[in-house]
Amino acid sequence: MILTTFVVLLIVRWYYRSRSGRCNSKEQLVGKTVIVTGASAGIGKEAAKEFASRGARVILACRNLIKARKVAAEIIGHTGNKDVVVEYLDTSNLDSVRLFCRQILRNEEHLHILVNNAGIVGPQAKQITKDGLELTMATNHYGHFLLTNLLLDRMIASGPGRIINVSSAAHVFTRRINLRDLNFEATSYSPSSAYAQSKLCNILFTKELAEKLKGTEVTANSLHPGAVGTDFFSKNDFPLNWSARIINGFLSFVVHFAGKTSELGAQTTIYLAVSGDVERVSGQYFEDCKVNLSSSSWLAKDRYVAKGLWEVSEVEVQLRPREEHF
Secondary structure: OHHHHHHHHHHHHHHHHHOOOOOOOOOOOOOOEEEEEOOOOHHHHHHHHHHHHOOOEEEEEEOOHHHHHHHHHHHHHHHOOOOEEEEEOOOOOHHHHHHHHHHHHHHOOOOOEEEEOOOOOOOOOOOEOOOOOEHHHHHHHHHHHHHHHHHHHHHHHHOOEEEEEEOOHHHHHOOOOOOOOOOOOOOOOOHHHHHHHHHHHHHHHHHHHHHHOOOOOEEEEEEEOOOEOOOOOOOOOOOOOHHHHHHHHHHHHHHHHHOEOHHHHOHHHHHHHHOHHHOOOOOOEEEOOEEOOOOOOOHHHOHHHHHHHHHHHHHHOOOOHHHOOO
16 A cells, blocks of 8 residues: 555656746846745745846845845855845735835835745634734735835836746635635634635736736736645644644645655746746736646636725735825
């Protein structure tokens, strides 16, 4: 039984990795400035490394500065590009997002590529941030919504530019969304339901953003990176009961063994950031370096819901008049 399982996993691993999309573009990024949130590990780290190897100025926007500085040193050593910097950003904290953006707007004359990559699976018991937002939604959606809005003027002025939002196929598990209860005050909470909803919001946010950016040289697209063997399941800052630890451990093993490497998982992010094939493509959901209409849910394609989410998100992040663009 164990041997059979092992052989099956080997076959799945070979098949899945062999069919994974790869970015074949040789486009260089000399003179371009790139921000990658959550770049201290996994696909964010791999994408940042690739951008640096193509000559970009790369800003690692991370919560764990010690880890991020080690990654920056590693990227510099690997690529020879010394224009790799670390800035503190906690997307679950709106004050942190605003401070980060003030620093960027003060220090960076241009901004060409923004990769909203940071994300968590939240705790078993619901946690509310100091801004009154559910933690997973704050980290995965609200923080990036505010971040993007605050940096839009600089991106538009620097155009052409690209905004890439890292979502997940997990969004399909959200069958309905209550725009008046995005923080699970009345709706039943679980880590998986909050994560799935936040990933749905990434796609809906992208869709509405693309509509609002029409007439500019800035595009916005979202993506599913695939099942990637990072520490996403095994790393957890929150206490888990025994059953959750077993489930997380099992998922971590299977994905590490049979899923994509971090390098493969970063390919669609890199493709959307550099490829000439998507120069004028906006508002789409990608997987394996191609548009994937079939794997996104009907809810993720609903323009009415996307517009409603935008309006609710403006209120939830307390978007100020001087911060509004549309």
